[in-house]
Amino acid sequence: METMRLELIQTEQDLGKGIHILGDFYDVKGGFNEMIDSLKLESFCEEKVAEVGLTQVGKLFYQFPGSGVTGVILLAESHVAIHTWPEKNYLTLDIYVCNVSQTNTEKAKRLYDYFYELFQPGRVNRQDVDRE
């Protein structure tokens, strides 16, 4: 019985750890329409969030006139945020998921890969930060 209890505690601790992926994409070679058009970027984000099985609770995208886009999808599991600078071929991406009720780390990583495939950055600064 003691062993089972310890295993349960271990599992709860694992679930508590979330992940925040900070991805800075330089020299992007794709996704140029999404870089400059808030509606296109919003569609892409919503579609991929649903595809990996994360739960959207809200969205907000802002178009800088004649320039980039800034936007966020609020999730039951935390958030996805993206800011584009088309004049620099540069964008920053945040994918932050908590693991309170289930492990969402793999979903976050799959979502990151979708952004990577779309924008095809020539150089990336990626940091994966452990977080609740």
Next chain:
Amino acid sequence: METMRLELIQTEQDLGKGIHILGDFYDVKGGFNEMIDSLKLESFCEEKVAEVGLTQVGKLFYQFPGSGVTGVILLAESHVAIHTWPEKNYLTLDIYVCNVSQTNTEKAKRLYDYFYELFQPGRVNRQDVDRE
């Protein structure tokens, strides 16, 4: 003339560095109303963003029924995001500002201090990440 040109380049590089403060607040001892009420948390965030001189371009807050709040203020300078878990006396805060047209790092740090003063966390995990 050559010296002046070099100084200009240096200044542009400095401005390019933004900051992303990731603050995880444990064992909070204040701000209990803001932890559970999306309208109160939204008001606090909007007021303090304006007070430090950052530029709000949108906001979105979501109330988890009978539980915490998840919300974001989109800024011309990037974003502020907050997620609360009142049942754990825990919240996570993101303050991310770019420094494209002016240095906003001090504003970000002052904003962080406002959240710290409100929530009075017993323990903090803070990470300041350099970012464009």
